[in-house]
Amino acid sequence: MLEILSEMFSYAFLVRAVVVGLLVSLCAALLGVSLVLKRYSMIGDGLSHVGFGTLALATAMNAAPLAVSIPVVILAAIALLRISESSKIKGDAAIALISTSSLAIGVVVISLTTGMNTDVCNYMFGSILAMTKEDVTLSITLAAAVLTLFILFYNNIFAVTFDETFAQAVGMKTGLYNMLISFLTAIAIVLGMRMMGALLISSLIIFPALTAMRVFKKFKTVTICSAVVSVACFFVGVVCSYLYATPTGASVVIMNMLAFLLFWLARLLTLKARGNGAKAKRVSNF
Amino acid sequence: MAFITCQNASFAYDGITVASGLNFSVCRGDYLCIVGENGSGKSTLIKGLLRLKPVQSGVIFTGDGLKANEIGYLPQQTDAQKDFPASAYEVVLSGRMSIRGLRPFYSKSDKNACEENLRRLGIENLKNSCYRELSGGQQQRVLLARALCATRKMLLMDEPTAGLDPAATQDLYKEIEKLNKDGGITIIMVSHDIPSSIKYASHILHMKGRQLFFGAASSYISSGIGSELMGGALNA
Known part of the structure; x- marks a missing residue:
């Protein structure tokens, strides 16, 4: 096992990919708990499609991919949040409109410039080769920002997530926190997207939170478990993808899926055990 | 001087007036029930009292030492809360948010206030229970305790007995009466239950x-x- 790891880490691109991936998984999992509980899971998916469109545009214009994608995706995040908050337009429909539109624009731009080639496949499903030194610096900055903000505002994030109306009533600027969460989500998505793939990146946001919620019942334990599960799944996924030469993004998602099933099974078993225990207790009372 | 005074206030959505001609006052120790059919502007008024919605005309002002953020609010439950992973303690503690202000973490006194309110509503034993696994009546007690963490003066409740069975409804009414009579807490409640x-x-x-x-x-x-x-x- 150690030999495999040391062999893996002798490749500089793999080290970069693992560093960026671990940090993005950590951030996505923390943000994901709040997004999933606020019923904003689809925002992650919508944003990744917008990211796909902007990556295609950036390539066509010969611009740096991150410099174009990050501002556009942040704008999209703010727009999606606004739409979800207003009751007039249904949020899920609006997300579907925006994500399919960006996907279509991206595909047309690519076919007009470079043509449909492996680039498209890489954007869609990710490539482990995509991470540069610039990405490493940016992901370390992002992770530091997310962790600091999350720890400092943990209690406020809980309050906004659990009950936005109450938080507003006691004088909290809830709009600001929603904005902050979607801002950080947008950056996490753009960073992770080229490695995980535009179609797969939202799993990093949704899976760990749902997995943790199968077993844990407190916000604090759910958050911690979600972060641990996400980081572990990413690492195991990358190692598997190295060993079996499978696509990285898909391998990580499969690990997340297995973790989800495992936690779900664990809950079923504990419920059953508790149910049997209660039954035994009732019988003994007779 | 009254806690809250409403003078000829009206509220509007997109320029259409939904509630107008509101003239009333709530004094310390009062127990006010706001009744009316669906769509009669009750929820809008609640938002107005909480300063979440500006008045279209007229004025609402607080007095007698009540600050606008000293109103403890018990909102209607949302769907998202029904499967929310949080312990009762975490929920109640979040009521201290406005008192905590800019400090990032809760202090000893916040935690004491939280324990005190859990005791007051007789739910200390549920402290570590998961909110989503509690019964409807227990959940409302948790939310009441949270609202009490935010205030010692006034509670504003939006249909607190909605979705409760008759026994739990009566229990909750008695609890609220106790807070009003013994605790001296002013109550404003939106209700459909006119006899109660x-x-x-x-x-x-x-x-x-x-x-x-x-x-x-x-x-x-x-x-x-x-x-x-x-x-x-x-x-x-």
Whole structure:
């Protein structure tokens, strides 16, 4: 096992990919708990499609991919949040409109410039080769920002997530926190997207939170478990993808899926055990 | 001087007035029930009292030492909360948010206040239970404890008994009465339950797009509108 790891880490691109991936998984999992509980899971998916469109545009214009994608995706995040908050337009429909539109624009731009080639496949499903030194610096900055903000505002994030109306009533600027969460989500998505793939990146946001919620019942334990599960799944996924030469993004998602099933099974078993225990207790009372 | 005074206030959505002619005041120790049909502007008024919605005309002001952020709010439950992973303790503690201010973490006194309110509502034993696994009545007690963490003066409740079974409803009414009578906490409650409103409240505000009645609960029964509705409610 150690030999495999040391062999893996002798490749500089793999080290970069693992560093960026671990940090993005950590951030996505923390943000994901709040997004999933606020019923904003689809925002992650919508944003990744917008990211796909902007990556295609950036390539066509010969611009740096991150410099174009990050501002556009942040704008999209703010727009999606606004739409979800207003009751007039249904949020899920609006997300579907925006994500399919960006996907279509991206595909047309690519076919007009470079043509449909492996680039498209890489954007869609990710490539482990995509991470540069610039990405490493940016992901370390992002992770530091997310962790600091999350720890400092943990209690406020809980309050906004659990009950936005109450938080507003006691004088909290809830709009600001929603904005902050979607801002950080947008950056996490753009960073992770080229490695995980535009179609797969939202799993990093949704899976760990749902997995943790199968077993844990407190916000604090759910958050911690979600972060641990996400980081572990990413690492195991990358190692598997190295060993079996499978696509990285898909391998990580499969690990997340297995973790989800495992936690779900664990809950079923504990419920059953508790149910049997209660039954035994009732019988003994007779 | 009253805690809250509403002078000829009206509220509007997109320029369409949904509630107007609101003239009432709530004094320390009052128990006001706001009644009326769906769409009569009750929820809008609640938002106005909480300063979440500006008035279209008229004024609402607080007095007698009540600050606008000292109103403890008990909102209607949302769907998202029904499967929210949080312990009762975490929920109640979040009520101290406005008192905590800019400090990032809760202090010893916040935690003590939280414990005290859990005891007050008789739910200390549920402290570590998961919120989503509690019964409807227990969940409302948790939210009441949270609201009490935010204030010692006034509670504003939006249909607190919605979705509760009759026994839990009566329990909750008694609990609220105790907070009002023994705890000296002023209560404003939106309710559909007119008989219980008359039984427990000191004042009634009846709305239907505008103010139809405001006054003591006893005079509401003898007023035309009150007796008509009571008759309807009793025959139903």
